[in-house]
Amino acid sequence: MVNQPGDSRPQVIEVRADRAAGAYVSATVEGPGAGSEVRTRLTPLAADRTGIDVAFHVPESDPARLAVIGGRYRAIYERLWDEDEAMMVERERALAARRANRATTPETVLLGSPDAVRGALPRLVEVGGERFRIVEVDGELVVHAATCPHWLGPLDNAKVVDGCVRCPWHDYAFDVRTGESRDGRGLRLATPPRLVTVEGQLALVPA
Numbered sequence: 001m002v003n004q005p006g007d008s009r010p011q012v013i014e015v016r017a018d019r020a021a022g023a024y025v026s027a028t029v030e031g032p033g034a035g036s037e038v039r040t041r042l043t044p045l046a047a048d049r050t051g052i053d054v055a056f057h058v059p060e061s062d063p064a065r066l067a068v069i070g071g072r073y074r075a076i077y078e079r080l081w082d083e084d085e086a087m088m089v090e091r092e093r094a095l096a097a098r099r100a101n102r103a104t105t106p107e108t109v110l111l112g113s114p115d116a117v118r119g120a121l122p123r124l125v126e127v128g129g130e131r132f133r134i135v136e137v138d139g140e141l142v143v144h145a146a147t148c149p150h151w152l153g154p155l156d157n158a159k160v161v162d163g164c165v166r167c168p169w170h171d172y173a174f175d176v177r178t179g180e181s182r183d184g185r186g187l188r189l190a191t192p193p194r195l196v197t198v199e200g201q202l203a204l205v206p207a
């Protein structure tokens with residue numbers, strides 16, 4: 001798990017999970033760090049809180065080296081768990097918005113004149129509790145869902161490259177015009193509202 005600088009040998013990591021106990025072990029069985037284990041235990045504390053206990057077991061007897069290795073493990077895992085927590089907070093926000101808006105009918109959203117809209121792109125718009133983004137692709141205004149259909153990752157700031165966005169959480173790729181997966185994942189972006197012109201002004205209307 002913790003490679004020495006310059007050591008590019010591949011690692012083989014085995015994950016053993018005990019779901020009933022809320023625990024899993026990631027064991028490095030080959031490559032750098034072979035013989036080390038990361039033992040994680042999750043304890044439900046409340047509906048939205050989980051206690052996390054992570055222990056690092058390293059086959060090293062030199063206390064000085066152990067301290068260095070332990071420091072690296074802690075730094076890596078603190079970052080990983082912080083990133084996971086941020087993802088879960090965002091996912092919960094998206095789910096709460098969906099729950100709150102399930103019973104409401106999406107309404108027409110007036111956007112302004114075409115020039116004003118084009119001059120302030122990309123633009124995020126919330127319609128019926130879902131976030132959508134208006135972007136320009138090859139001169140055409142395109143509206144696409146700003147929430148990834150995988151785990152609801154945010155596509156708000158995802159770059160559009162070759163008409164495609166990549167989710168920052170797990171890198172799934174989607175065509176912004178069609179919503180189709182660009183990497184064969186079997187998922188597609190939610191259908192966006194339609195962009196129409198009403199008396200010279202652009203508006204989003206339910207699909």
Ligand code: FES
Binds near residue numbers: 169
């Ligand atoms: S949330 Fe997993 S790829 Fe978007």
